[in-house]
Amino acid sequence: MTQVVLTDRLLRSWLRCKRRAWLDRHGDPEARRWTAHRSLALSDQLASFQSLLAQKPGHGEAACAAAAPGVVGLRLQGEGPAGLQLQAHPSLLERLPGPSRWGDHAYRPVLGRQGRNLTREHRLLLALWGRLLAEYQRAPVPQALVVAGSGRNLQRDTLSLSAGLQHQLDDALVRLAETMESPEPPPLVADRKKCVLCSWRGKCDQEAAAEGHLSEVSGIGGKRREMLLGLGITNLKELAAADPAWLGEALAVHGEQHRHNAAVLVAQARVQAQGRPERLEPEPPAAEGAGGLDPLPELRHCPGVLLYDIESDPDARDDFLHGFVIVPRGADGAWPAGPVPAQGSWRYQPLLALYDHGEALLWQRLRRLLGRYPAWPLLHYGETESIALLRLARRQGAGEAELTALRQRLVDVHARVRRHWRLPVNSYGLKAVASWLGFRWSQSGVDGARCLLWWRQWRRDGGGQRLQRIFTYNRDDNLATWAVVRWLLDGPG
Numbered sequence: 001m002t003q004v005v006l007t008d009r010l011l012r013s014w015l016r017c018k019r020r021a022w023l024d025r026h027g028d029p030e031a032r033r034w035t036a037h038r039s040l041a042l043s044d045q046l047a048s049f050q051s052l053l054a055q056k057p058g059h060g061e062a063a064c065a066a067a068a069p070g071v072v073g074l075r076l077q078g079e080g081p082a083g084l085q086l087q088a089h090p091s092l093l094e095r096l097p098g099p100s101r102w103g104d105h106a107y108r109p110v111l112g113r114q115g116r117n118l119t120r121e122h123r124l125l126l127a128l129w130g131r132l133l134a135e136y137q138r139a140p141v142p143q144a145l146v147v148a149g150s151g152r153n154l155q156r157d158t159l160s161l162s163a164g165l166q167h168q169l170d171d172a173l174v175r176l177a178e179t180m181e182s183p184e185p186p187p188l189v190a191d192r193k194k195c196v197l198c199s200w201r202g203k204c205d206q207e208a209a210a211e212g213h214l215s216e217v218s219g220i221g222g223k224r225r226e227m228l229l230g231l232g233i234t235n236l237k238e239l240a241a242a243d244p245a246w247l248g249e250a251l252a253v254h255g256e257q258h259r260h261n262a263a264v265l266v267a268q269a270r271v272q273a274q275g276r277p278e279r280l281e282p283e284p285p286a287a288e289g290a291g292g293l294d295p296l297p298e299l300r301h302c303p304g305v306l307l308y309d310i311e312s313d314p315d316a317r318d319d320f321l322h323g324f325v326i327v328p329r330g331a332d333g334a335w336p337a338g339p340v341p342a343q344g345s346w347r348y349q350p351l352l353a354l355y356d357h358g359e360a361l362l363w364q365r366l367r368r369l370l371g372r373y374p375a376w377p378l379l380h381y382g383e384t385e386s387i388a389l390l391r392l393a394r395r396q397g398a399g400e401a402e403l404t405a406l407r408q409r410l411v412d413v414h415a416r417v418r419r420h421w422r423l424p425v426n427s428y429g430l431k432a433v434a435s436w437l438g439f440r441w442s443q444s445g446v447d448g449a450r451c452l453l454w455w456r457q458w459r460r461d462g463g464g465q466r467l468q469r470i471f472t473y474n475r476d477d478n479l480a481t482w483a484v485v486r487w488l489l490d491g492p493g
C-alpha cells in the first residue's frame with residue numbers, strides 16, 4: 001500500500017472513530033450517505049466567523065501577503081513524525097502583530113467549536129494547523145483561537161499549542177498512519193451513539209445487525225459491552241442464551257445495579273433474537289393513569305386525541321415548531337382503523353415559534369388550540385414535549401390548577417411502550433419502533449438534523465418549500481406516534 005497523505009479531515013475522523021477514517025479513504029463511496037450534521041456544523045462555524053471578522057476573509061497566499069485580517073482557503077503541507085506526509089486546510093486564519101515571512105504580521109488558526117466543551121479533537125486539529133502554519137509563515141504559532149456562538153454571544157477561547165500537545169499530536173499521527181495501512185477496516189466503535197453523526201452509519205448498521213454485534217441489543221453502550229466481552233459474551237445470540245442469575249452475579253462486581261440489569265439485558269437479547277414482542281407484567285401503578293394492564297387507559301372514553309411533536313434547535317435551546325395532528329374518534333366510538341390515515345384526512349396544525357412574535361403569543365395560540373379540545377389527551381413520544389410544554393406554561397405564568405390539568409393530559413407513548421412491552425428492536429426511539437411496525441416516513445432519509453438545517457436555511461433565506469418539508473416531517477413523526485398507539489390499542493396482530 002502506498003503511503004497515505006494524512007489530512008486534517010482524516011485526523012478528525014480518526015479521533016471520532018478509527019473505522020471511520022479507514023472507510024473515508026478505503027471505503028466504497030457509494031455506501032456513504034449524506035448527513036446534515038456536517039452542514040449544520042459548517043453553518044454554525046460560518047456564523048461565528050462572521051461575528052469575529054469585520055469584513056469578508058481574503059483567500060489563500062495572496063491574502064496572507066496583503067495582510068488580510070482573516071484568511072481562508074490556504075492549503076498547508078509538511079512532514080510529520082517518521083516522515084509522514086501531512087496536509088491541512090485550516091478553516092480560518094486570524095492576523096496578529098508579529099514578524100513572519102510576510103513582514104510585521106503573522107497568523108494563527110481559528111476553529112469554530114460545536115458543543116459546549118473544547119475536546120481532544122479540537123485541540124489536536126488546532127495543533128496540526130499550528131504546526132504546519134508555523135513552517136509556512138516561518139514564525140512560531142504559540143496559540144490558536146476557538147470561537148463558538150455568534151453576535152453578542154460570540155465566545156472566544158485561546159488555546160496554548162504547547163510542546164505537550166505537539167507530542168500528543170505526533171502520537172496520534174503515528175497511530176492514524178497504522179490504521180490507514182491496515183488491510184482490513186477497524187472494528188465498529190465501542191459506543192455506537194457516535195454513529196448517529198456518521199455518514200457510514202448505514203453500512204455499519206448492516207454489519208452490526210449481520211454479526212449480532214452487542215451494541216445491537218437495546219440498552220448496551222460501550223461500557224456494558226466491555227463488561228460482557230470480559231465475561232466471554234461476544235454477540236447477541238450468546239447474550240440471549242446466557243443464564244441471567246450467573247450473569248447478574250458476574251456483573252455485580254462492577255456495581256450492584258448490574259445484578260438486576262443482567263436479567264433485563266438477557267430478556268431483551270432473547271426477544272431480539274427471536275424477533276417476537278413480549279408483554280411485560282406492569283409493576284403496580286407509579287402514577288395515576290399509568291397503571292393496570294391497559295397501556296392507554298386515557299383513551300377509553302375520550303372523544304379524540306391530539307398527537308403532539310416538537311422540533312427543536314438544541315444548541316439554540318429553541319423549540320421552533322409545535323406540531324399537532326387532530327384525531328377524532330369515529331361516530332361509532334371506534335378509533336380510525338389502520339396504522340396511518342389516508343394522507344391529509346386528519347387535520348395537521350403546526351404552530352411556529354418565531355422569535356419576533358415572542359413566547360407570549362405562542363403560549364396564547366397553544367392555549368387556544370388546547371382549549372378547543374378540552375378532554376382530548378395529548379399523545380407524544382418521549383419526554384421532550386411534556387417537559388417543554390410545562391416549562392413554557394410555567395414561564396408564561398400558568399397557575400397550579402392549569403399546570404396539573406396539562407400534566408394529566410400529557411401521555412408519553414414511549415413510556416407506555418417501555419412499561420408494557422419488550423420489543424425486538426435495537427432502540428425504543430420512535431424511528432426504530434414505528435419502522436418495526438411498518439410505518440414509513442413520506443420523505444426518505446430525513447432526520448431531525450436535516451429538519452434543523454431546513455429551519456436554519458428558512459430563517460436565513462425563506463422558501464415556502466423548506467417550511468413545507470419541515471411540516472411534513474413533523475406531521476409524519478406524529479403519524480408514526482399514532483402507528484405505535486394503534487399497536488398498543490390492538491396488541492400484536
Ligand code: SF4
Pocket residue numbers: 016017018019020023187188189192194195198199200201202204205
Ligand atoms: S457508523 Fe459508527 S462505527 Fe461506522 S464508521 Fe461511523 S462512527 Fe464508526
